[in-house]
Amino acid sequence: MTCWVGSKSVVNVQVAVEDNFLDYYVIIGNIKEILSQYTDITGKGVVPPxxxxxxxxxxxxxxxxxxxxxxxxxxxxxxxxxxxxxxxxxxxxxxxxxxxxxxxxxxxxxxxxxxxxxxxxxxxxxxxxxxxxxxxxxxxxxxxxxxxxMKRRKVHKIVPKKNVKLAPPKIKIPVLKTLIKP
Incomplete structure (x- = not known):
């Protein structure tokens, strides 16, 4: 997976995936809640002796x-x-x-x-x-x-597969509209 970040615009984050599926996590909350949820996914740290x-x-x-x-x-x-x-x-x-x-x-x-x-x-x-x-x-x-x-190994250049799409995937996000009665 390749991610392009660092744009000055919050709408310009791009992700390219070499697969049909992507696990995507959105974590919300205050910093304590975010850290707790993040470590639920990645694993909690071990307290030293x-x-x-x-x-x-x-x-x-x-x-x-x-x-x-x-x-x-x-x-x-x-x-x-x-x-x-x-x-x-x-x-x-x-x-x-x-x-x-x-x-x-x-x-x-x-x-x-x-x-x-x-x-x-x-x-x-x-x-x-x-x-x-x-x-x-x-x-x-x-x-x-x-x-x-081991014998000396040759260095191989890694190149992307020909059928890999390097453009960001199209993600459709529903837009919430406020209904106003006439």
Whole structure:
């Protein structure tokens, strides 16, 4: 379907459809009613989990696991509720396991202490996330394999069918006339 909009005249909206039928919705009401009716058609938004509305601790990047653990400890000691400590990508080695890099053979730091300080609600989200990440990695691996095996495809130009009418459809709208008695 192609729509031409943006005309300065309210009567100049054109629609071209490559079919004999068109579902057309007219929604009227105040903004609250319109949004409600629109989302009845398109689907309602999902409310994010409760923890996502809490406090998020973040900075450009933490340099080490020790620094991150110190931040978590200081938040606990100050009794500041914290639902998320955002770890940026500066400490990722590459794609794959997300462990802090160990310069100069620094001993590996277990991030379990940081996770143990997380709220109970967030711990469940961490476990859910780990499962989702593993599933996504497997899915990406399958897609990577299928992409490697694909041969280079030609680009095809898409042109409209010869019998497609590109003119706007004629829509007959009944005109209401006020009857005046002579």
């Amino acid at each position: 409760k923890w996502s509305f809490g406090y998020w601790q973040s900075k450009i990047s933490y340099k080490s696991a020790e620094e991150t653990l110190e931040i978590a400890k200081s938040l606990r000691e100050a009794e500041i509720p914290c639902d998320v400590i955002h770890l940026d990508t500066h400490w990722f080695k590459e794609e794959g396991p997300k462990d802090f890099e160990k310069p100069d053979a620094e001993p590996e730091v277990d991030l379990t202490d940081i996770f143990n300080m997380a709220s109970d609600q967030f711990k469940g989200e961490i476990d859910n996330l780990k499962g989702k990440i593993d599933a996504l990695k497997k899915e990406l691996e399958k897609k990577d394999e299928s992409l490697k095996s």
